[in-house]
Amino acid sequence: MQDLMMKDQLNIRMIMQHAEEIAGDVEIVSVLGTGQRHRYTYAAAFARARQLANALDRLEISPGARVATLAWNDYRHFELYYALPCSGRVCHTINPRLFAEQVAFIINDAADEAIFVDPQFVPLLETLHEQLSDVRHIVVLCAEAELPGSTLLELKSYEALLAAQTPHYDWPEVEERTPSGLCYTSGTTGNPKGVLYSHRSTVLHSLAGNLADAVGLRASDSVLPIVPMFHVNAWGMPYNAAMVGAKLVLPGPKAGDGATLASLINDEGVSFALGVPTVWLALTTYLEKTGESIPSLTRAVSGGSACPLALIETMQRHGVALEVGWGMTETSPLGSYNREQPWYAQLDERARGEQRVKAGRQMFGVRMRLVDEQGAELPRDGKSAGALQVRGPWVCSGYFGKEPGGEWFDTGDVAMLDAQGYMQITDRTKDVIKSGGEWISSIDIENAVMAHPAVAEAAVIGLAHPRWGERPLMVVVARPGHAPQSAELIGFLEGKVAKWWLPDACELVEELPHTATGKVSKKDLRERFADYQWPN
CATH class of the missing domain: 3.30.300.30 (ANL, C-terminal domain)
Known part of the structure; x- marks a missing residue:
């Protein structure tokens, strides 16, 4: 027997179309390299995404091609997040902070056909241009008049490309298992490894992330992803925010500056923000030094590394509930989330503190288990520590260009799990x-x-x-x-x-x-x- 449900594919175009229909007038605000702020709406963003898709066709970028970005969090990068996968290409975000040799390896390993780059990273590409074997186009994310001079590279202006195109585009029917994004791990041991996301995994990750006990965005939110768009899809926020029609505030290259963050939060009414502990340390240090407040920011999430209880308590003094999330490039990244539950208040002070710093409860869609050195599964008793393994529809089964792995992905973390599904990282396997x-x-x-x-x-x-x-x-x-x-x-x-x-x-x-x-x-x-x- 066959089901009688419609066969609509889970793809990123669904998110785009939904956002246009329910939130076309909602703002996307970007901090530019000059410090100025650019404002437009979701409707304007997706109109430009259609122009960009036409430009990609005009440049003869192949279907399924990997297209690299070397860019900060801003509106042009956001447009690439949609135009590339929705036109059947792969958005390959690259971390410009990596060593030049790693950047060259990543571009060649992915066989990128084109690179879209912020002007400040053009000198990096100049040092690498002889090593880049497959790149046919370098597009600088700026207007024609702002193109930097280069004797080594043939550069195209992003704005000039878009200006020559119509905002009408017939998006192809993209099957949900089609690759949509590519992100490489940092490569602390050996060469970086690529994680290839699909339209299906991205949509499911966004749906699960927007559940109430996880990130749980609402249309009334103003969302500030301080985490970079070049690292694991800015933790999914360019898609999560659009899915609910929330205002999106993109901090550009000023993400680590406490004064800039406080100003941006207050000016744009930011209610939810995402960053690593060092970002929150910079923000709270600035607030305590100046006496400023950030009344609109009621929730934030810390990830990337362990979050100290002292930082959670400091943020609480400033009126912000700092929540802990866990994930990695290989999990798209969300794997668990710690949103405070009513029963936390019944714990004594020490137990409540221990609960708040846990990496959170495994999200719907992600399964977790612990194994010992012999591979035997350990109990979920909150005391037994073992190697953390995960699986799920947005967890990678192998690396780009490599043979698929096993049925479970070994995270490299040592952790404990309790009977309620709360996970606590005790160390990295290599750091214990x-x-x-x-x-x-x-x-x-x-x-x-x-x-x-x-x-x-x-x-x-x-x-x-x-x-x-x-x-x-x-x-x-x-x-x-x-x-x-x-x-x-x-x-x-x-x-x-x-x-x-x-x-x-x-x-x-x-x-x-x-x-x-x-x-x-x-x-x-x-x-x-x-x-x-x-x-x-």
């Missing part, structure tokens, strides 16, 4: 510290020391020890105007973590190394302290 045959969670130590008023940022790494195999070294960045002593910071941890977890030493540094996506690079820290001599 094994001392005297027992595991130590670097994340728990980091979260505890971040509550110290003199600590701005902290990381804990395991280093070789002659007696215990490994012991934890704590590396701390102090807040401006503070000069804590190492012994003071280690003593602060007493009673907050197990006694044998206490770091054997603490080093204060000016700054911690970060990856291209804003996470603390423990790999670089371990290399920096490879020859460390433990104090007697």
Whole structure:
């Protein structure tokens, strides 16, 4: 027997058409490189997306071709997010903060036919142009008069291309399993690996993300994705916001500046924002220094790395409920979300704090399990820690150009799961510290020391020890105007973590190394302290 439902395909064009019909007059605001703000509506954005699709045809970009972007969060990048996949091409977002060699590898591995680039990244392409084997067009995201001079590259103006095209376009019928987006992992070990998303996975990811106990956007929201559009679809926000018709505020290259963020939040009535912990640290530092407030911002989400309880509490003092989410490039990225439930209020202060910093409850559509070193599944009892594996309709089954993997994706995280589906990351597999045959969670130590008023940022790494195999070294960045002593910071941890977890030493540094996506690079820290001599 066959069902009697219509055969409409789940594709990104559905999101675009829906947004045009229900929210054509809703604003998209962009901060430009000059600091000025550009404003238009969803209706205007999608009219320009049709012009762009015509231009892609005129450039003879092949169906199914990968087309790269090297761009910040702004309206032109948003137009590429729709014109490329809806016309049957693949939107390949590239992180411009990667090493030049990695950018060249990614462009060649994807066999990109064209690159759409912000003017400031043209010099990067000039250094790579002889290495790029498949690229036929380089389009600069600017007007003709703003084209930068280049003796090495033949550059086209984005605005000139669009001006020559009509805003009418017959979108093809795109099957839902057609690839829509491509994003490469940061490549901390070996070359970066590509994750290829489909129209179906993107639509399902957006639907699940907009459930009430997850991101849960509404038409009344003004949404600020501080997370970059070049990294895993800005956590899905260009699609999630359009799906409900929410106002979208794109911060351009000013995403990490506390003053700019506070101004943008207040001017545009931002009610929900997304960023990594370092972004929220910059914002709260600015607010506490100036005494400014951000009354419209009631919710925000922190992801990318562990969120300290101290940061959640600081944001709460400014009237913002900071929620924790977990995901990765390979999960599109949302895998779990921690939105406060009424029963949290019944917990004592310590238990409530422990609950709030968890990575959240697994989202509908994502299955999770823990396995031990032999591959046996572990109980969901909130105590057993093992390798976290996931599967679902927006979880990758393998990497671009590689053989498919198994039925479950190994995340590289060590975690615990409880009976209600709440997941708690205890460490990355490569970062966990094994001392005297027992595991130590670097994340728990980091979260505890971040509550110290003199600590701005902290990381804990395991280093070789002659007696215990490994012991934890704590590396701390102090807040401006503070000069804590190492012994003071280690003593602060007493009673907050197990006694044998206490770091054997603490080093204060000016700054911690970060990856291209804003996470603390423990790999670089371990290399920096490879020859460390433990104090007697």
